Amino acid sequence: MERRSFFKSLASAGFTTLLPTGSIGALLASCASANPSEEFDFEKLIDRSGTWSVKYGRATNGEIPMWIADMDFATDPFVKAALSARLDRDVLGYTSTPPEFYDAVAGWLKNYHGYQVDREWVGYAPGVIAGINQAYLTFTNPGDKIIVQPPVYDQFKLYAERLGRIVVDNPMILRDGNYYMDFDGLEQLFDDQTKILVLCNPSNPCGIHWERETLVRLAEICERHGVIVISDEIHADLTLYGVQHVPFCSVSDAAARIGLMFGSPTKSFNIAGLSGTAYCLIPNKELRERYLATLENSKLDEPPIPTLVATIAAYRDDTRWLDALKRYIEGNIQRALDFFSENQMCMEAFKPHTSFLLWIDCRALGLPQDQLMSRFKEGAKLILSNGASYGPGGEGFVRLNLGYPVSVLEEAFARIKQEFA
Numbered sequence: 001m002e003r004r005s006f007f008k009s010l011a012s013a014g015f016t017t018l019l020p021t022g023s024i025g026a027l028l029a030s031c032a033s034a035n036p037s038e039e040f041d042f043e044k045l046i047d048r049s050g051t052w053s054v055k056y057g058r059a060t061n062g063e064i065p066m067w068i069a070d071m072d073f074a075t076d077p078f079v080k081a082a083l084s085a086r087l088d089r090d091v092l093g094y095t096s097t098p099p100e101f102y103d104a105v106a107g108w109l110k111n112y113h114g115y116q117v118d119r120e121w122v123g124y125a126p127g128v129i130a131g132i133n134q135a136y137l138t139f140t141n142p143g144d145k146i147i148v149q150p151p152v153y154d155q156f157k158l159y160a161e162r163l164g165r166i167v168v169d170n171p172m173i174l175r176d177g178n179y180y181m182d183f184d185g186l187e188q189l190f191d192d193q194t195k196i197l198v199l200c201n202p203s204n205p206c207g208i209h210w211e212r213e214t215l216v217r218l219a220e221i222c223e224r225h226g227v228i229v230i231s232d233e234i235h236a237d238l239t240l241y242g243v244q245h246v247p248f249c250s251v252s253d254a255a256a257r258i259g260l261m262f263g264s265p266t267k268s269f270n271i272a273g274l275s276g277t278a279y280c281l282i283p284n285k286e287l288r289e290r291y292l293a294t295l296e297n298s299k300l301d302e303p304p305i306p307t308l309v310a311t312i313a314a315y316r317d318d319t320r321w322l323d324a325l326k327r328y329i330e331g332n333i334q335r336a337l338d339f340f341s342e343n344q345m346c347m348e349a350f351k352p353h354t355s356f357l358l359w360i361d362c363r364a365l366g367l368p369q370d371q372l373m374s375r376f377k378e379g380a381k382l383i384l385s386n387g388a389s390y391g392p393g394g395e396g397f398v399r400l401n402l403g404y405p406v407s408v409l410e411e412a413f414a415r416i417k418q419e420f421a
């Protein structure tokens with residue numbers, strides 16, 4: 001059966017019965033062709049006009065918007081078919097969270113990340129940042145301190161401060177082209193008001209895959225100081241080059257006692273617009289119950305229908321779409337690294353070990369940050385993410401989204417060369 005007609009039959013058969021993920025995987029496997037690179041088209045230029053895209057909303061003057069972290073690739077057709085099938089049903093009434101949601105997350109963590117978890121540890125999160133905010137509300141009071149390790153995803157700090165918490169920076173150390181956690185610096189920061197450390201695992205914007213030993217050490221230090229670790233693992237499914245992601249809570253008993261992990265298929269399956277599609281994993285019963293109570297008391301504990309369907313469909317057994325996507329991203333990364341090394345423009349790109357975001361050191365250009373950004377925007381007609389927004393250590397850097405067909409990347413490189421070479 002042709003793949004497309006398979007999806008049609010899937011839809012008319014009412015995928016909404018939410019078959020166990022194993023059966024869906026088996027069905028898909030029997031219908032899809034064997035060679036993923038032939039199966040999925042990441043070269044296709046997709047028109048996003050009229051879709052209220054946040055990314056394109058900023059591109060009002062012919063710029064290519066290569067900032068916010070969603071990709072210009074069609075999502076996994078299986079996920080799309082599952083969503084369509086559910087939305088084709090006549091009634092979209094109040095919906096309970098089926099066991100399949102928890103099974104899908106637990107199964108994914110086991111099969112894709114090699115982490116055997118108890119299904120009870122899995123809970124809902126109304127988005128990764130929204131979930132982290134609920135954890136801030138649960139485990140801290142206004143005036144308490146939350147540690148972050150910049151350069152790091154800016155919203156950890158943004159919302160902590162909006163909630164009246166004090167954010168303390170423990171900047172990473174950049175040495176010989178690699179980032180390291182500053183454990184000596186960290187030991188100096190704790191006091192009675194310090195309640196949480198937020199870890200970006202893997203790291204956005206630097207694309208760092210954290211090694212097990214680093215996480216073991218982090219867990220030991222934080223537990224010794226009575227501090228909880230919130231591990232944002234939203235980019236974990238996109239770990240590249242066959243490297244195995246290391247879930248924080250898996251690394252030691254200490255990490256399982258103090259860790260809260262937040263993950264989501266939104267980056268890996270390119271469904272960020274299905275806002276509220278995320279999960280948490282909290283092995284420690286007391287921490288889990290407290291977090292879930294906060295969620296329930298705010299009436300944020302009910303996943304919307306698209307969240308349930310997309311999570312169950314994405315986290316099925318068959319990973320061929322995701323594997324093909326990762327090979328394509330690896331190709332894009334290699335192109336970008338070659339481009340920056342072949343063209344001497346005082347820019348140095350870091351090879352990411354995860355995700356589709358390229359961290360570029362432009363300090364050798366000697367430009368103030370606002371001029372750097374406007375050279376990219378007004379000069380090269382590219383909108384990139386401003387490195388300074390990621391906190392100390394981000395000044396002089398930009399982040400470039402590589403989630404595009406090669407033809408778009410080539411155009412972006414040509415524009416950079418024309419402006420900076």
Ligand SMILES: Cc1ncc(COP(=O)(O)O)c(C=O)c1O
Nearest residue numbers: 069127128129130153204232234
């Ligand atoms: C590290 C990290 N965490 C969280 C988010 C946003 O997650 P959500 O949309 O689920 O709040 C992003 C988006 O770029 C991210 O890079």
